[in-house]
Amino acid sequence: MYKLLSHNDLDGIGCGIVAKLAFGDDVNVRYNSVQMLDREVERFLGEGNTGTELIITDLSVDEENETRIEEFIKKGGKVTLIDHHKTALHLNEYEWGNVTVEQEDGKLTSATSLLYAWLIDKGFLEPTRAADEFVELVRQYDTWEWEKNGNDKARRLNALFFMGSFDEFESKMLERLQSDSPFQFDPFEKQLLDMEDDKMARYIRKKRREMVQLEHEGLYAGVVHAESYHSELGNELGKENPHLDYIVILNMGGRKVSFRTVHDDVDVSQVAGTFGGGGHAKASGASMSKEAFASYVEAAFQKEPLREDARHTRYNLKESPFGTIYRAPEGDLYFVHPIEDGRWGIERNGRTQDETFATFFDAEKFLKRERSVWLLNDDQFVKFLLDRLQKAEKGE
Numbered sequence: 099m100y101k102l103l104s105h106n107d108l109d110g111i112g113c114g115i116v117a118k119l120a121f122g123d124d125v126n127v128r129y130n131s132v133q134m135l136d137r138e139v140e141r142f143l144g145e146g147n148t149g150t151e152l153i154i155t156d157l158s159v160d161e162e163n164e165t166r167i168e169e170f171i172k173k174g175g176k177v178t179l180i181d182h183h184k185t186a187l188h189l190n191e192y193e194w195g196n197v198t199v200e201q202e203d204g205k206l207t208s209a210t211s212l213l214y215a216w217l218i219d220k221g222f223l224e225p226t227r228a229a230d231e232f233v234e235l236v237r238q239y240d241t242w243e244w245e246k247n248g249n250d251k252a253r254r255l256n257a258l259f260f261m262g263s264f265d266e267f268e269s270k271m272l273e274r275l276q277s278d279s280p281f282q283f284d285p286f287e288k289q290l291l292d293m294e295d296d297k298m299a300r301y302i303r304k305k306r307r308e309m310v311q312l313e314h315e316g317l318y319a320g321v322v323h324a325e326s327y328h329s330e331l332g333n334e335l336g337k338e339n340p341h342l343d344y345i346v347i348l349n350m351g352g353r354k355v356s357f358r359t360v361h362d363d364v365d366v367s368q369v370a371g372t373f374g375g376g377g378h379a380k381a382s383g384a385s386m387s388k389e390a391f392a393s394y395v396e397a398a399f400q401k402e403p404l405r406e407d408a409r410h411t412r413y414n415l416k417e418s419p420f421g422t423i424y425r426a427p428e429g430d431l432y433f434v435h436p437i438e439d440g441r442w443g444i445e446r447n448g449r450t451q452d453e454t455f456a457t458f459f460d461a462e463k464f465l466k467r468e469r470s471v472w473l474l475n476d477d478q479f480v481k482f483l484l485d486r487l488q489k490a491e492k493g494e
Contacts, residue, residue: 099149100125103138105156105209108256111264112210112236113155113180115271120223126150129264132157132375133385139163143170151176156209158186158197167194180216182207185367185376206241206378228274231281242380245333251283253330254291257298258283261290298327302334309335309345310401311470314393315372317343317364318467321398325349329381332358339404340459341466344369346394353386355394402427407473414479417458423482424462424471431482432471434461448489 102117104110106129114127130138135157142152143166152170158181159167167177177194179186189195196216198207214233217223235252238244244252259267274281283291301324309322320335320342332345337360339345344359344366355373357366359380367382373393375384384390405427408414416422421435433445437454442461444451455461465471474482 100151100153101142102127102153102155103135103142103157104129104154105135106131106264107156107240108259109208109210109236109240110156111259111267112208112233113213115268115275116210116214116217116223116229116233117153118268118272119229119275120217130157132383136160136163140166143167143175146170146173146175148173148175151178153177153213154179154181155213156181158183158189164189164192168192178216180209180212182209182212183367183377184379185371206237206243208237208240210240211237226276226278228277228279228281232271232275235281241378242329242333254283254295256329257291257294258287261294298330301327302331305331306335306338306406308403309339310398311342311404311467312394312397312401313467314397315369317369319344319346319394320404321346321348321394323348323350325351328356329358332356332381333360336360338407339466341463348386348394350386350395355384355386355390357382357384404470405472408475411473411476411479413476414474416462416473420483422458422462423474423479424465424469425474425478426465426469426471430469432465432469433482434458434465448486 100117100121102114102125104113104127110129114129117125117127128138136159139154139159140163143163159179171177171194179189179195181189181197182199184199186197187199190197196212198212201207211233214229218225235255238247238249239252239256244250305322305324309320311318311320318341320339322331322335322345324331324347328347332347335345336342336358340360343361343364344357347356347358349356355375357370359366365379367377367379370376370382370384373384373387373390375382377383414423419436421433424432424434426432430447434442435445437443442455442458444453444461444465453464455464
């Protein structure tokens with residue numbers, strides 16, 4: 099018999115699915131939050147059932163359970179932990195620890211891909227085409243590789259997972275993955291997913307208008323309250339606001355904090371780690387501790403939401419040789435324009451500022467961080483240029 103304790107997200111459920119493909123009724127699967135895992139592990143080890151092998155996936159254990167596992171193994175028990183988070187790499191010091199962040203080819207791993215390979219290597223499972231494709235979709239979604247690869251099917255798989263119960267999703271996938279046919283959504287699922295995409299797009303549009311900006315420990319964060327679509331929301335807000343180092347998504351009902359970044363030089367697992375959490379470099383999370391509440395809820399409460407840049411402009415364009423106009427909350431106008439030696443300068447209400455910048459985007463980042471500016475629409479841009487021309491003709 100086997101006992102599998104896994105995470106309660108798509109990657110964690112993927113582990114449960116491939117385990118059931120391998121072991122059938124001989125495996126008892128239980129899904130856990132990050133906070134609940136150690137309690138479940140302690141309970142299992144306390145029962146002293148050495149006849150059941152414990153497999154832990156997509157989550158790591160605390161120091162107390164590390165010691166308990168060692169004692170359990172000395173008594174004849176079997177434990178295997180398979181994870182892919184770099185915060186768990188220290189568990190490789192134990193024989194039962196199997197933590198791999200990156201494959202030999204440089205691709206990031208997921209718990210599902212690691213467990214699937216482990217089961218095949220041990221002779222517990224024969225691969226199928228559908229299972230291979232399912233595991234790769236889970237891996238690409240969990241590592242956010244799907245966006246770089248343009249593989250929207252991975253994102254839609256995660257959406258399908260959240261649209262029903264764990265049991266329903268498991269049942270559908272188990273039936274589908276035993277086939278050597280390509281992994282596909284059925285027509286009804288495709289219709290549901292199209293409707294869900296429309297709903298998500300409306301939700302993200304609403305949340306764009308609610309995000310505030312703050313500085314924390316030398317990094318700039320966008321903070322927004324949201325209960326749904328955390329990964330998609332964090333990704334969209336990060337891409338639309340590249341001057342922000344990371345996005346913080348607060349779920350007050352679940353008392354959770356999610357961290358997302360689109361930057362390769364920012365590691366949000368380190369940010370989450372300061373609040374007792376962890377995860378990946380670009381996607382991490384933590385519980386809503388008192389420290390997290392003070393840093394992101396209280397600190398952001400009095401701030402006004404960021405104004406969005408004007409969309410679909412034809413004339414007020416970023417990096418334009420004619421310059422680009424922004425407005426700050428207090429009403430000041432900032433004009434970013436090219437100057438000598440390929441650098442960029444800034445005018446504030448017509449007065450040249452001392453700072454110059456190597457690139458347009460350095461100048462924009464400075465203004466967005468320090469002045470919370472937003473890009474004006476074409477009508478306001480044309481009015482600005484006309485006023486500027488009239489003043490020049492008058493010699494002002």
